Amino acid sequence: MSVLVFADNSDGKFKKNAFEVTSYGKKVAEIAQSNLVVLTINANDVSELSNFGAERIIKVNDDKLKNFNAKAYADVIKQVALKEGSDIVIIDSSTDGIYLAPLVAVNLEAGYASNTVGVPNSIAPFVVKRKVFSSKAFDHTEIKTSNKVIGLSKNSFGLVDNKVNAVEEDFSPSLSDEGFKVTVTSVEKTTGKVTIADADIVVSAGRGLKGPENWGMIEELAEVLGAAVACSKPVADLGWRPHSEHVGQTGKPVASNLYIAVGISGAIQHLAGVNSSKVKVVINTDPEAPFFKAADYGIVGDAFEVVPALIEKLKEFKGNQ
Amino acid sequence: MKILVCISHVPDTTSKINFTENNTKFDINGVQFVINPHDEFVLTRAMWFKEKQGASITVINVGNVSTEPTLRKALAIGADDAIRVNAEATDGFYVAKQLAEVIKNGGYDLIMAGKESMDYNGGMVPGMTASILDFNFVNACIGIEVEGNKATVTRDIDGGKEILNTELPLVIGGQKGLVEDKDLRIPNMRGIMMARKKPLNVVEPIDFDPTTVITDFEKPTPKSNCKIIDADKVEELVDLLHNEAKVI
Ligand SMILES: Cc1cc2nc3c(=O)[nH]c(=O)nc-3n(C[C@H](O)[C@H](O)[C@H](O)COP(=O)(O)OP(=O)(O)OC[C@H]3O[C@@H](n4cnc5c(N)ncnc54)[C@H](O)[C@@H]3O)c2cc1C
Numbered sequence A: 001m002s003v004l005v006f007a008d009n010s011d012g013k014f015k016k017n018a019f020e021v022t023s024y025g026k027k028v029a030e031i032a033q034s035n036l037v038v039l040t041i042n043a044n045d046v047s048e049l050s051n052f053g054a055e056r057i058i059k060v061n062d063d064k065l066k067n068f069n070a071k072a073y074a075d076v077i078k079q080v081a082l083k084e085g086s087d088i089v090i091i092d093s094s095t096d097g098i099y100l101a102p103l104v105a106v107n108l109e110a111g112y113a114s115n116t117v118g119v120p121n122s123i124a125p126f127v128v129k130r131k132v133f134s135s136k137a138f139d140h141t142e143i144k145t146s147n148k149v150i151g152l153s154k155n156s157f158g159l160v161d162n163k164v165n166a167v168e169e170d171f172s173p174s175l176s177d178e179g180f181k182v183t184v185t186s187v188e189k190t191t192g193k194v195t196i197a198d199a200d201i202v203v204s205a206g207r208g209l210k211g212p213e214n215w216g217m218i219e220e221l222a223e224v225l226g227a228a229v230a231c232s233k234p235v236a237d238l239g240w241r242p243h244s245e246h247v248g249q250t251g252k253p254v255a256s257n258l259y260i261a262v263g264i265s266g267a268i269q270h271l272a273g274v275n276s277s278k279v280k281v282v283i284n285t286d287p288e289a290p291f292f293k294a295a296d297y298g299i300v301g302d303a304f305e306v307v308p309a310l311i312e313k314l315k316e317f318k319g320n321q
Numbered sequence B: 001m002k003i004l005v006c007i008s009h010v011p012d013t014t015s016k017i018n019f020t021e022n023n024t025k026f027d028i029n030g031v032q033f034v035i036n037p038h039d040e041f042v043l044t045r046a047m048w049f050k051e052k053q054g055a056s057i058t059v060i061n062v063g064n065v066s067t068e069p070t071l072r073k074a075l076a077i078g079a080d081d082a083i084r085v086n087a088e089a090t091d092g093f094y095v096a097k098q099l100a101e102v103i104k105n106g107g108y109d110l111i112m113a114g115k116e117s118m119d120y121n122g123g124m125v126p127g128m129t130a131s132i133l134d135f136n137f138v139n140a141c142i143g144i145e146v147e148g149n150k151a152t153v154t155r156d157i158d159g160g161k162e163i164l165n166t167e168l169p170l171v172i173g174g175q176k177g178l179v180e181d182k183d184l185r186i187p188n189m190r191g192i193m194m195a196r197k198k199p200l201n202v203v204e205p206i207d208f209d210p211t212t213v214i215t216d217f218e219k220p221t222p223k224s225n226c227k228i229i230d231a232d233k234v235e236e237l238v239d240l241l242h243n244e245a246k247v248i
């Protein structure tokens, strides 16, 4: 038996989610009295994974797998799971992870628990805690099948330093043409910007900002903090900002360490998508804005005064660091 | 082109979420159920295929009789007919098995589902259904065009989007972007009248043991009070974020 973690990368480089699923996998293996196996596909340098408990690393390198391809990747994971006797497979909750995990579950005839937070409550029966109702509640889900797939909710476990001596092994999967019937023809990506999915800090603004011309200070605040920029739904609907920045229940989920909401009222549908952020700061002129009830820190004030002042103070703070 | 739109029946997004029977049951008291928001975008996109390319639209739900008003609403928006698989939808794998069975027998070309349901947020039914049937699958779909049996699909990715080519039969997990809010259809009187006469076929489920069960629920611990910082003293916020919250 073993616990198999799929550590995804982007252009050969790991991001935080890869280290988080590895840390988590190590913990699950401990509880299940099992061994951890970490699978990578076309990663440049896998040694970093050994900082988070990866004892055994399986490296797949194949040009055909250069672009993410859910079906082909799911087939590779299946082959490795069978070879390694893995009964628990752990995948992150990135856009690619949630695309891939249901296919892996069918491949392995496994029950799948997505949006899992925290380590399993128990191994026999196998029970995990999941976020449900758009983070308005949790459930405890028992996976009844002998194989299990866990989708780990982003930023719910964190990184755990655990330096081990990793054994690396190459593996050549057999790839059939069947796996490549969905092909990427072009990719449009904003380069050099922190994405909402990767960001530790997200700065978000709403209709309180009055118009698209006022986003300069939001972008500057984000830049000072190394944060991603986001917005409420009406802001994207009005065309003030691109839809890719819309967060909330029907937009992108946010699970950052810090979420700063400027001129956002805090409607239930907005909160549902950002509640998983650890610390929330609200800047709003209206002391009755519902967001204050969900926030950790609040400033009742005009964004056009508070945000520039905050930028200034943050620059001073960064300068002294 | 035969399109199947998968409709999930979920609490309205403003619903208060409560549990009964020792936190083992979701309390439906006072909860209004609606078409899952992602499915609304998907259904409207399907309507465009119907209007511009002569596609037929069947809507389907795996659920008990209480979901029929939701299916009728989809018929009122413009679907041609509906299927209800008469079973409790408690496990995504189980739902996918039921859908796959109907699809196998129904000869659908394009299966359009939402990327996730707003109740249990599984995000599993579309991918699992595709995988069971060995159909092509694109998740987080924000655009789709079909010509003959070729499809061009746009997928939302972290920090941008990706354009993909594939073929029918195809399953998508869709979301906003397929159409915009302003395009969403709401049933009008004529649609509602017509929906009453459209077929809603009830089929019995096939046997499949659920792979997961929810044992109970838990509510998040309520937030401790929000610390209010004076608007003239933003340096205090910087200090708190650094020293207390330790996030900067
Ligand atoms: C099915 C459904 C799904 C939805 N999904 C989402 C979703 O995913 N994400 C989402 O965000 N919304 C979603 N919504 C919309 C949601 O209900 C709210 O309408 C929306 O979040 C409000 O956006 P807002 O806070 O920017 O605007 P408003 O509600 O207009 O709030 C603006 C706020 O700015 C404050 N303000 C005004 N001037 C200033 C100033 N100078 N300085 C500081 N503050 C100021 C005001 O006091 C107010 O609180 C959804 C709605 C529905 C029905």
Ligand SMILES: Nc1ncnc2c1ncn2[C@@H]1O[C@H](COP(=O)(O)O)[C@@H](O)[C@H]1O
Pocket: B005, B006, B007, B008, B009, B036, B038, B039, B060, B061, B062, B063, B089, B092, B095, B112, B113, B114, B115, B116, B117, B118, B120, B121, B122, B123, B124, B125, B126
């Ligand atoms: N019980 C169901 N009946 C029909 N379709 C469903 C059902 N549950 C989920 N779906 C479809 O699958 C999508 C994703 O749902 P889920 O996997 O439950 O998050 C939904 O948006 C629906 O399109």
